[in-house]
Amino acid sequence: QVQLVQSGAEVKKPGSSVKVSCKTSGGTFSSYVITWVRQAPGQGLECMGGIIPMFGTGNYAQKFQGRVTITADESTNTAYMELSSLRSEDTAVYYCARGEQVGPLDFWGQGTLVIVSS
């Protein structure tokens, strides 16, 4: 069974960075897309970008260009999302999810709460 397990909750200061991990098991890691989706409190789902580990290059939504970096480590089947220059509006639950190339997101991580507060 495919599982995505994310790192724990974080509290960060404005202006700092956060790096969230997503370890996958039970399936082929390298050829699937790992997508990062965030959800601010009481708000909808927002796609930040994704990566196909075998290609190694992240693809980012325009809103997050220059502030987000998505990477993957094929040796540990783990994907990472780093968001920099944090502000209070970045307070959200961050999810990783897996999908086929040009496919829906069929498996999701449990979510990681990131709180940005001074």
Place this chain on the structure above:
Amino acid sequence: DTQMTQSPSSLSASVGDRVTITCRASQGIANFLAWYQQKPGKVPKLLIYAASTLQSGVPSRFSGSGSGTDFTLTISSLQPEDVATYYCQKYNSAPGTFGPGTKVDVK
């Protein structure tokens, strides 16, 4: 980027009612459209992909239709456990933009 809209933003219906949610894409996306269900405090769950294909394990009262720019999600007989927010998502190209969501409640 292709924008996704949904209507209504919320609805309340009785158990057993037929419920229909609409999703519209600002550009044609063929059938590269998925629907997700998110119950309060839970992780989103894939219900339907390719506009009309039911994900394994999803009850048959859920169905999807549409192609191009206009899509619908139908719950044929609303159940109490269907209380959730429903999101459409296009996935023909990155980023996989989501619609704003439709909150479904039971009267």
